[in-house]
Amino acid sequence: MTKIGVFVGSLRKDSWNRKVANELVSLLPEGYETEFFEIGNLPLYNEDWDQSGSVPEVVQDFRKAVAGVDAFIWTTPEYNRGVPGVLKNAIDVASKPMQDAVFAGKPSLIASASTGSMGGFGSNHHLRQTLVFVNSPVVAQPEIYLSFIDKAYDESGKMKAGTRDFLAKGIEAFTKLIGHYQV
Template sequence: MTKKIAVFVGSLRKESFNRKMAGALMELAPKSLTFEMIEIGQLPLYNQDYDDEGTPPAEYSEFRQSVKPFDGVLFVTPEYNRSVPAVLKNALDVGSRPFGQSVWGGKPGAVVSVSPGAIGGFGANHHLRQSLVFLDIPIMAQPEAYIGGAAQLFDGEGKIANEGTRGFLVKFMETFAAWVEKNTAKNA
């Protein structure tokens, strides 16, 4: 049975390396997974008063409803100041509230960090994993994906130009498909 995966990109730039990587990952994945990119840039900053007063912005409600039906989640993120971009952290916060109504719990996930730098967003990758563990998202531990040198990875059409990287990403997505299958079976 095909599993539906929500993809979240931590960069808002139109030509972001992370957006290109998300597209490449979706293309290289096994057919047992289908994907939808969920946009997060439109979400107002999380403010608990809205939920406490029963007046959450429409964007909060729409986002929460859009995430609920997915079987798993894939996060593709840059690193900003050794951490997760604010827009991605905000999406996690919006989806985790109101208390007891998180849309994240039990959805298997994976993290890919992408950077033009040599260490491939290592800090953001691990910072994000800490939050995801708290949100009860079973995170795939191996293989880890820190993709450095992003400026040289893509051809003119946004496809992966490096065969070694392409091979790694295919294996990553095959492992992710197995991870989703294993962890959704537990939750069934």
């Protein structure tokens, strides 16, 4: 069974990006299991932890959980043309010390969503750049920018077929990429 770690870059209770993450997870074929990483209570990264050997228990547990998955789904809003601080902090907390390489060789799928016209373009590329640095291969196509996400759902709260079909193409590319990295 392939285990997928899911990062949602928004802490909002009714986050559009959490809804998108749930849709993406629902589109995974059989043979995949998921774990959502709750990142809102992580302390801000401090390199002194690793240098002094005093890594907080919550950080140790988080690092172990991230190391225990095979690939990642990321959903993110855009704050000031970048990823929310809470998401960047989660990457920094998990990826240190660098020699542990918890993201290396583990494929990632990025989806960004916003109620505006850019669909989180800036945050999507900011996240992509960071994931390249930590050596996580990222799905290149399709690039998932969901503009006007508040219009992507019908009156009953169900995602409209066109958007869901687009996300399905992303999941298809993601599972193919995972297949290239599994031995």
